[in-house]
Amino acid sequence: MWDRNQMAERAAQELQDGWYVNLGIGIPTLVSNYIPEGIEVTLQSENGMLGMGPFPISGEEDADLINAGKQTITELPQTAYFDSAESFGMIRGGKIAMAILGAMEVAENGDLANWMIPGKLVKGMGGAMDLVAGVGRVVVVMDHTNKHGVSKLLKECTLPLTGKSVVDRIITNLGVLDVVEGGLKIVETADGVSEGELLAATEATIVK
């Protein structure tokens, strides 16, 4: 079974040289720690920046320089800034090759739910709906099951959707699955996880 860092490391294998990529909050943010040797990617922060650098060293924090999670960050030699309308223009216009996002539920047809639990605190979708509708490829990184052991890979989502048929690939602590015609297809299983264990933890239809 993979831990958070191993899931991020596996997700980093999805990156291709020259891509512009948006990383969501949580495990997806960790992906930037594992960008493979020889691969150059430019990270977009949807509040208006391409070429996102690491956190600043103490004392060099700048209130005018934050990421989409409102954390202080730094710029790189290739950094460019722009306004929110332009930022989502490049997202909606398909210029961002891939988004790596967290999720609450994914359905076998690629439906994604990651912004709202009815009756609970509702915080908002932020830029998630724009991202999943606009970017070239959507990769979800999440735990395979919730804390009660119930599958988060479902036949149909029970929560309000962030996007309809938008997910291409799912990376969980148990393995990697693709959304294909008729359901999900196992790409690989995590270290020490058998195909049987992955199947037992999955509600969605698995296509051979």
Place this chain on the structure above:
Amino acid sequence: MKKVYGSAAEALGGVLFDGMFIASGGFGLCGIPELLLKAIKVAGTKELTFASNNAGVDDFGIGILLQTKQVKKMISSYVGENTEFMRQYLSGELELEFNPQGTLAERMRAGGCGIPGFYTKTGVGTVIADGKEHKDFNGETYIMEEGIVADLAIVKAWKADATGNLVFRKTARNFNPPAAMCGKMCIVEVEEIVKTGSLDPDAIHLPGIYVHRIFQGDHEKRIEQRTVREA
């Protein structure tokens, strides 16, 4: 043509009225018009509708107007950092319209550009699409979203010249240009008003045509989440 005013209160003179619609720049607490928000609190203008990506925190940004119950409705994409906001929303005192972040930015930009509506894939198949016109282009379904025109835009920039040409700094630009564009009246607070002619005309982020009033002030520029790495 006088655009330069002495303070937020002076710049807001004759502009505010109860029930007005205000578009605000800022993302989180970054690049928010903190001085104008404080002045609106002092003015006591009520029943306000805000188009703003976020609602500040309890004691900074739009949050200070929630404490005094001056806000009737928020149009936002994310409001997670504000407990008073949640209390008022859950008790029905405050209306909330969620817009996807890019849709909100484009609604402002479009409204400012004379575009009353546009089609986007964002939100198709979700609750955001409920009740909205759907239309197919090249085999893909889109929904129509409407442009925003606000009574007042409140904006924070880094530098301005006396004609209102603006330069922003780093990610503090965010929603400020689209907010400025969609205001029938646009008031901008800046850290520094510089001599006209000293800004590079090729490096102006928002031309002064969108800007009606400016003033200079001292900004707290609060950091919401201070994250650092080992040196």
